[in-house]
Amino acid sequence: MSKHQYAMVMDLNKCLGCQTCTIACKKLWTDRDGTGYMYWNNVETRPGLGYPRQWDRIGGGWKDGALQPSPLPTMDDYGHAWEYNYEQRLYEGKKQPVMPSPEPRSGVNWDEDVGSLNANENYFFYLPRICNHCTYPACLEACPRKAIYKRDEDGIVVIDQDRCQGYRYCIKACPYKKIYFNEVTGKSEKCIFCYPRLEKGQVNACAAQCPGRLRFVGLLDDPESPVHKLVLVHKIALPLFPEKGTQPNVFYVPPFNPPKRENYGKSILEDSRLPLDYLLYLFGPEVKDVITRLEAELRKAQEGGRSEVLQLLIGRDAETRYHVRPQLVQIQL
Amino acid sequence: MRIRQALILFLCFGVSALTAAQSGSKPAAAQSLPVATSSVSTDTLLSGGPAAWKQIAVKRVALNRTPPLYDTDEPATLDIPSVDVRLARAGGKLLVQLTWHDATQDATVLAEVPNTPPETRFRKVQTEINDRFFDAAAVMFSKQPATGAITPSLQMGDAEHPVEIYYWNATRGAMLMQAQGRGTTRRTGQIFPASGAYQSGQWSVTFELPDLPAGTPLAFAVWNGNQKDRDGRKYFSVWQVLE
Secondary structure, rough: OOOOEEEEEEEEEOOOOOHHHHHHHHHHHOOOOOOOOOOEEEEEEEEEEEEOOHHHHHOOOEOOOOOOOOOOOOHHHHHOOOOHHHHHHHHHHOOOOOOEOOOOOOOOOOOOOOOEOOOEEOOOEEEEEEEOOOOOOOHHOOOOOOOEEEOOOOOOOOOOOOOOOOOOOHHHOOOOEEEEOEEEOOEEEEEEHHHHHHOOOOOOOOHHOOOOOEEEEEEOOOOOOOOHHHHHOOOOOOOOHHHHHHOOOOOHHHHHHHHOOOOOOOOOOOOOOOOHHHHHHHOOHHHHHHHHHHHHHHHHHHOOOOOOHHHHHHHHOOOEEEOOOHHOOOOOO | HHHHHHHHHHHHHHHHHOOOOOHHOOOHHHHEOOOOOOOOOOOHHOOOHHHHHOOOOOOEEEEEEEEOOOOOOOOOOOOOEEEEEEEEEEEEEEEEEEEEOOOOOOOOOOOOOOOOHHHOOOOOOOOOOOOOOEEEEEEEEEEEOOOOOOOOOOOEEEEEEOOOEEEEEEOOOEEOOOOOOOOOOOEEEOOEEEEEEEOEEEEEEEEEEEOOOOOOEEEEEEOHHOOOEOOOOOOOOOOOOOO
């Protein structure tokens, strides 16, 4: 375990699905050769196939102390990067319309807003995803090159590009499929939690750009940080698929609104629009307790009281949402 | 899990080391490698054509399969049972040609990356396929000659026997590596002359090594990209000693 642990909380009740985080990350980190198909940050519509397709069902992670098998997702699962024929159309005088190539057949946001039906009521929500910077990273254990390490000073999991040989055991081991292979460099890459920004006192690019203000960043072990309060004090944020055994450090406030038509005022646990089974699938059995706590806070506010939890979740300013500690960084020569 | 792996590795590698130790200071004939002296130029030998190598004696070296290193490994086949090795001294170099049968050619030509920063370019070179692995081969040797019962560890040498690994990949080309024990392999950033050709279900790869003295232990490895070989997931020979 690291001395400290940076963590992120995302409030799924606030995500707009605008992909601003995705683009912020893409422009900053994966606008290079070989990285067109990879999105260190992606936002997927749930219920849906996800990115890469079916990542939540194909394996990886831990069980009884052993790594679990998994196939490597294919390019069809991620979606090939495509380009448009702007040069021909705009500069070479060709008459054909602007078209993508290769023809898109899947992609990072392919099933956007598809949703599903629950007793004739439509539901869907957005699930933003980054590397979970796990406390027990399966990727780290799987790497025979010892190219992956967890930074002692802040718990961020990174891949040493000098040591990586592109064996891709890490991709198989990661139950969240948040490591990507760059065939141009022959090495694997992943979200670095924007550690160069954190070291300068700037919050992660995906969080800084989020118009929905749904991301909270700080040290899990810092009592002043919003993530500490949301996860450990108020206990209203949960990791995704806790049974995968890696102990993620990205947490989610589960979506619990809106209710079914004519069900206003009823608990989501009684008769929800968003099937409880699906939330149990994503977040495990603790999600029931979390929803109960959230609904209690909501009731408190609706009855004219003041809810510290909701005030924190509203997150009006950056000082509330982020608590970055650049002084933690140790220069390692 | 680690203890079980260590036992498996000992059974596989330790037995071969013990066999070598029992044979005394001279390698058993089965483990010695004949070397020819060739008057043909190194360039001609490197081009790898059969005509240049036809006079060179061939030694068929048995290949073994590494045991599964991880519980999550997919099963592997034993369909490359041996590699044919030819060695020739020429022009102050040691040329090594490895030939083996492989039913699938797992190689490609990757798009060339322009020598300009990606942010200045309209188009980037893209990852075409993310889950393919390529055929490869390697020659490993220790500069410490085999003396008596002491042989270098087959698992990438050891502290007393650092090894040089001349690695050739059907897509990424030649690269020189060094190691002194399992898990210590590192790329030196250097390359070396090598050539490879695939014809009629057979790879023929020629390595240009520095001239090595008699008694140098060499080992060979082959990777079959079709069954996702990479890393220690490969075929390997036990040590062979240069005559």
